[in-house]
Amino acid sequence: MRNNETTTPSGPAITRRCFVGIAALLLAAGPSLLAASPAAAQASSTAQRIADHFSSVKTMMGEFVQFGPRGEQTGGKFYISRPGKIRFNYEDPSPMRVISDGSTVVIGNRKMKTWDVYPLSKTPLKLLLGNRIDLQSNMVRGVKEEDDLITIVLGDRNMFGTSTITMMFDPKTYDLRQWTIRDAQGKDTSVMIFNVKTGVQLDPKVFAIPYSEIRR
Template sequence: MTKRILALAIVALMALWSGAATAQQLSLAQVSQYLNQLQTAQGGFTQINADGTLSTGTVYIKRPGRIRFEYNPPDKSLVIAQGGQLAVFDPRSNTGPEKFPLNRTPLSIILASNVDLGRARMVTGQTSDGTTTTITAQDPDNPQYGNIQMVFTANPVELRQWIVTDDTGTQTTVILNDLISGGSIPDTRFNIIAATRDWNP
C-alpha cells in the first residue's frame, strides 16, 4: 500500500467517524427513507479505482435517474446518467462516450424513483461497527449486474461512501466529501447529447 493510499484511508475513516453522535445501526426503512428524500445533492468525491489509482472531482445527484461525475484536471473523464443511460467519457477513446443501460449498473439502486431496500433479495448484507452502517444491495431480479455497498452515518443520516462491484467483479470506491443535499441543479448538467457535443478529451 503506498503512502498516498494509506493517507487517503486515514482521511476517509476520519470523515466517516466525524459527526457520528451515537452508536446506532440504521434500519433498512431509515436508509430507504433517506435516499427517497435525497432529491438533489452535490459535493466533492475521491475515487479509488480498481488499479489503486486515485481520482477526485465533484458529483451532482438529481433523483430519480441522474448523476454526474466531473473529474478534476488533469483527468478529463466524465460520467453522466440520464434518461435511463449511463455514459462514460474516457479521454483515451476517440469514439465518444461508451453507453450502458442504467438499470444494468448497481448505481441504479440509489437513483431509483422509489428506493425500497426491504424488497426481498435486494439487501445481501447489513453490518454496523457502532459508528457507521454498511448495506450491500443488488437488483434482486438481476444479481449478475453486480452490487453496491453503501456506508451511512446517523444523526443525521448521511451517505458517506459506496463501493460498486460491476458485472465483471471490478470494484470502484467513491468517498463523498461534504455532500450537500437540496438546492437547484440544472437539468443541463445531465444532458448526455450536449456533453457529447461539448466534450474535448
C-alpha cells in the same frame, strides 16, 4: 444529510493511505454481507429510516474522491438528481466524464474522444439513484449495523448479474459517506463524498448527454 450542507475538513487531503483503510473496511464487511440471504438481511428500523432519509434527498452536489480496483485515485465534483440522474466531473488530468440522464449512462473520454453507453437499468447505479430503497426487497444482499457505520449491500442478479453496490452511512447524522460498486469480475470502485449540499437547484442541462458527439 439532515442538514443542507455537510463538510469534511479532511476531505481534500485524502491520500492513498486512506484508501488502505477503505479497502480493509470493505474486506471486513463484504464477505459476511454478501453471504447473507434476503431472509437473513431483515433491516432494522434504524437502517430503513436511514435509507428512507437518503432516498428522500432529491438533489445533491459535492466533491468526491474515487479509488479504482488497482488503487488509482481521482477526484472532482458530482451532481445527483432523483430519479436516475448523476454527473461526475473529474479534475484534470483525468479526461473522463460520467453522465446519467435518467435512462442512459455514458462514460466519455475527452482525450480519446470515445463514449461507452449503457442502459441505466442494467447498472447498479439504478439502485443508488432510485426514488426509494426498500430494505425488505429481494435486492438487499445484506445490512450490517455498527456503532459508527451502517452498511447496506444491494444487488439484482436478474438485472446485472453478480454486480453489487455497497452504501455506507453515518448512523448519527444519516450522511452517506461512501459507495462501492463491485463489478462482475469482483473488482471494486469506491467513491467517497464530502462538502455535500442537499436540496439544491440544479440546471437540467447538467445531466444532458451530448448525443451529437456520441453519434459522430
